[in-house]
Amino acid sequence: MFNLTFACLGLAWLLFIAPLFLPLIPMKLSAGDAAQSQQDQTPLPDFIDVAEKAGLRATNVFGGKQSSTYILESTGTGVAIFDFDNDGWPDIFFVNGTTLDGSQSETPPTNHLYRNNHDGTFTDVTEKAGLRASGWGQGVCVGDYDNDGWEDLHITYFGRNRLYHNLGGAFQEVAGKSGVLGSKKAWGSGCAFVDYDRDGRLDLFVANYAQFDLAHASLPGQYPSCLWKGIAVFCGPRGLAGDSNTLYRNLGNGQFQDVTSTAGINKTPGHYCFSVSTLDFDNDGWPDIYVACDSAPSILYHNRRDGSFSDIGIFSGVAYNVDGREQAGMGAAVADYNGDGKLDIFRTNFSDDTPTLYRNNGDGTFDDVTHSAGVGFHTRYLGWGTAFLDFDNDGWPDLLQVNGHVYPEVDALKLGIEYCEPKVLYRNNGNGTFRDISRSAGSAISRPSSARGLAVGDLWNDGRLAAVIVNRNEAANLLVNRATYPNHWIAFKTIGTRSNRSGIGARLILKTDSRTQIDEVRSGSSYISNNDVRVHFGLGASTKVEHLEVRWPSGLMEHFRNPAVDTIVVVKEGSGEAIEAAKLNSHAAK
Numbered sequence: 308m309f310n311l312t313f314a315c316l317g318l319a320w321l322l323f324i325a326p327l328f329l330p331l332i333p334m335k336l337s338a339g340d341a342a343q344s345q346q347d348q349t350p351l352p353d354f355i356d357v358a359e360k361a362g363l364r365a366t367n368v369f370g371g372k373q374s375s376t377y378i379l380e381s382t383g384t385g386v387a388i389f390d391f392d393n394d395g396w397p398d399i400f401f402v403n404g405t406t407l408d409g410s411q412s413e414t415p416p417t418n419h420l421y422r423n424n425h426d427g428t429f430t431d432v433t434e435k436a437g438l439r440a441s442g443w444g445q446g447v448c449v450g451d452y453d454n455d456g457w458e459d460l461h462i463t464y465f466g467r468n469r470l471y472h473n474l475g476g477a478f479q480e481v482a483g484k485s486g487v488l489g490s491k492k493a494w495g496s497g498c499a500f501v502d503y504d505r506d507g508r509l510d511l512f513v514a515n516y517a518q519f520d521l522a523h524a525s526l527p528g529q530y531p532s533c534l535w536k537g538i539a540v541f542c543g544p545r546g547l548a549g550d551s552n553t554l555y556r557n558l559g560n561g562q563f564q565d566v567t568s569t570a571g572i573n574k575t576p577g578h579y580c581f582s583v584s585t586l587d588f589d590n591d592g593w594p595d596i597y598v599a600c601d602s603a604p605s606i607l608y609h610n611r612r613d614g615s616f617s618d619i620g621i622f623s624g625v626a627y628n629v630d631g632r633e634q635a636g637m638g639a640a641v642a643d644y645n646g647d648g649k650l651d652i653f654r655t656n657f658s659d660d661t662p663t664l665y666r667n668n669g670d671g672t673f674d675d676v677t678h679s680a681g682v683g684f685h686t687r688y689l690g691w692g693t694a695f696l697d698f699d700n701d702g703w704p705d706l707l708q709v710n711g712h713v714y715p716e717v718d719a720l721k722l723g724i725e726y727c728e729p730k731v732l733y734r735n736n737g738n739g740t741f742r743d744i745s746r747s748a749g750s751a752i753s754r755p756s757s758a759r760g761l762a763v764g765d766l767w768n769d770g771r772l773a774a775v776i777v778n779r780n781e782a783a784n785l786l787v788n789r790a791t792y793p794n795h796w797i798a799f800k801t802i803g804t805r806s807n808r809s810g811i812g813a814r815l816i817l818k819t820d821s822r823t824q825i826d827e828v829r830s831g832s833s834y835i836s837n838n839d840v841r842v843h844f845g846l847g848a849s850t851k852v853e854h855l856e857v858r859w860p861s862g863l864m865e866h867f868r869n870p871a872v873d874t875i876v877v878v879k880e881g882s883g884e885a886i887e888a889a890k891l892n893s894h895a896a897k
């Protein structure tokens with residue numbers, strides 16, 4: 308632990324010196340320089356890491372610290388921001404892993420749930436909440452699958468997956484009883500709750516990475532595919548047998564049915580899949596599913612509205628990059644970054660490659676706009692968690708990517724690639740382009756770490772988005788922005804009645820005097836993580852929302868007039884009324 312942490316911090320100085328020696332790359336800006344110049348006058352963010360101060364002190368445990376024998380040790384874990392005790396304040400859940408040699412056996416590493424104390428600190432309530440569990444944990448997703456008003460948790464494993472039913476602030480593990488345990492041998496990765504058949508019950512999509520058998524796994528350097536830049540490294544994923552993803556249909560009695568085959572999900576096997584992001588990309592009211600896949604084409608499952616899906620990733624242009632090359636997809640994020648009413652996709656990839664930004668054309672296709680949009684500069688970093696977050700509340704979603712290499716051995720090789728890597732933060736210029744502000748966005752952005760999972764959310768209900776990052780074999784980061792902005796904001800918590808209670812899949816269309824913005828309530832996404840499910844919009848200078856239109860998964864189109872701004876608002880399906888969450892919570896407390 309000490310050595311690795313030291314290595315991560317010890318390289319930080321390089322970040323400040325390196326730019327001096329890099330050739331000056333002229334930055335090409337497209338139209339909208341006015342917007343750019345306005346941006347230049349807005350304060351840069353100043354993200355600092357307050358994880359330790361806030362009490363998020365558990366260290367991630369995930370395989371060997373100095374080297375990794377197997378690919379299993381490399382992928383790290385996810386994190387979820389969600390309100391487990393319904394007090395109106397988001398809490399934080401970290402998935403944890405283990406080691407191959409049992410070196411942690413005195414106290415087996417466990418997942419961790421941290422309760423939000425409302426004062427900037429968190430308390431570890433893992434035991435009390437019944438969430439102590441060990442194993443090769445991977446991803447996490449949040450959704451109220453039984454519509455009882457309490458958000459439940461699904462956690463994927465290399466091994467048995469777990470479903471935690473929230474009994475009112477404490478959890479009961481029900482994966483076996485509910486039918487979502489998996490094959491017990493599968494390597495589950497990302498997941499998302501999604502009501503794909505729109506019957507009011509949340510179904511569950513689980514991505515699987517590869518078929519991996521520790522007893523027969525190849526050793527570093529054993530085959531040509533186990534060499535990287537001439538050095539012996541762990542084998543895979545190429546050479547491993549792929550696996551199919553899984554879809555479970557919620558039967559409504561606490562049971563799920565495996566519908567992988569009838570839904571056509573098994574027609575796209577062997578893609579080494581990681582992260583699951585749901586989005587209705589074609590605006591037909593039916594949720595579609597994007598899966599970021601490693602060393603294989605990524606998948607876009609188009610919802611055929613009859614209980615089945617077809618993978619249109621290649622046809623629609625989101626499987627490969629602009630050169631028609633498959634990439635090593637890790638995480639993905641969804642937002643309408645250019646404000647045209649269509650949801651776009653950003654995906655993180657391996658090093659010696661760029662991440663990929665896909666702009667939705669609205670005709671069933673996407674264009675790879677990575678370079679023209681200004682997010683193709685960095686090719687050194689190996690990206691994992693990613694999220695759109697409007698950190699300055701100007702109404703244009705900004706973009707955070709967290710990084711870390713998979714081979715701890717790289718540091719000794721002096722290749723110009725380090726195991727621990729800084730984060731990348733892009734500011735959205737509001738004209739279809741982004742500006743890389745990573746070098747001047749605060750110490751928490753520039754400090755290298757072995758990042759994997761990432762979740763963003765409004766942890767203190769004040770309209771200021773924070774980011775929680777899992778670092779492999781290190782402590783977590785909690786990034787908060789010290790800069791302030793004069794802009795307004797609004798956020799929505801959805802409560803479905805005919806639709807699933809979480810409102811997952813609801814489309815929100817927000818109109819101000821100057822703009823229309825859209826987003827959706829989403830489970831999963833980022834890298835095998837789950838963001839705060841409440842939908843946040845920056846409003847810029849607008850002090851008023853003219854109206855919010857919600858397209859509920861049930862099909863109901865509902866208008867909410869003049870919701871209050873600079874606050875979190877609850878919209879309940881069929882009520883026609885947007886109520887400030889703080890008023891509801893104080894009422895509930897009485």
Ligand SMILES: [Ca+2]
Pocket residue numbers: 450451452453454455456457458459472473
């Ligand atoms: Ca529940």
Ligand SMILES: [Ca+2]
Pocket residue numbers: 501502503504505506507508509510556557
């Ligand atoms: Ca359903």
Ligand SMILES: [Ca+2]
Pocket residue numbers: 586587588589590591592593594595610
């Ligand atoms: Ca659709």
Ligand SMILES: [Ca+2]
Pocket residue numbers: 696697698699700701702703704705734735845
């Ligand atoms: Ca912004």
